[in-house]
Amino acid sequence: MAVSVILAHPRPGSFNHALAGVVCETLADLGVEVWFHDLCAEGFEALLPAAEIPRxxxxxxLIASHCREAAAAEGFVIVHPNWWGMPPAVLVGWVDRVMRPGLAYEFLEGDGGEGVPRGLLAARAAVVLNTSNTAAQREREVFGDPLERIWKDCVFGLCGVADVRRRMFETLVTSSSGQRRGWLEEASALTAAAFGPA
Structure with a gap:
């Protein structure tokens, strides 16, 4: 089994980096092959050029390599901060350029793109780990938790991944070192539950 781990945070040493690190360690301990990408460190270009739009x-x-990995991955772990209720631009660009028609989804015969596509990803599960400075209750009640909808319904659900597990760690800016250690343990346990032996 191979799991694609995608990190989107521009600051080395961030808690997002720590989350990605513990995820990679947990997967390796399970004997899972890890395909890790720190999008910011790699200089991933977020802008989808018009020339890449056709199927x-x-x-x-670089994009072709990401696409091959996404198609072959048996799981995904996405790690990013909550910025304006959205993933960072570099991660949105990764979705735009990698989750392509014919690779991640397709429209059925006779459907010109107006219908509901069929998901094509082989992944059995996806784990999304977010950090936020907004309290979870406010995120749900005021904003409607847009990241839940984005990842579960608009990206992975649409692309055929039914088992999507998400955890938002909040409130990061006021968290203690003890809380953060506990969150890292929780991220490890969530990863093991999603990708460990059935």
């Missing part, structure tokens, strides 16, 4: 477009080598 059969030739892709730059």
């Amino acid at each position: 059969d477009a030739p892709l730059p080598p």
Whole structure:
């Protein structure tokens, strides 16, 4: 089994980096092959060029490599902060450029793109770990928890991944070192539950 771990945080040493690190360690301890990408460190270009939009477009080598991994991955772990109720731009760009028609989803014969696509990803599960400075209750009651809808319904659900587990760690800015240690343990346990032996 191989799991794609995607980190989107620009500051080395962030708690998001710590989360990604414990996820990778947990997966390795389970004997799972890890495909790790720190999008900011890699300089992933978020902008989707018009030339890449067609289904059969030739892709730059880096994007083609990400696409091959996404198609083959048996699981995903996405780690990012909550910025304006959205993932950071670099991660939105990763979705735009990698979750392509013909790879992540397709429309059925006779559907010109107006219907509901069929998901194509082989992944059995996805885990999304977010950090936030907004309290969970406010996120739900005031904003409607948009990250839950984005990842569960608009990305992974649409692309055929039914088992989507998400945990938001909050409130990061006021958290203690003890809380953060506990959150890292929780992230490890969530990862093991999603990708460990059935």
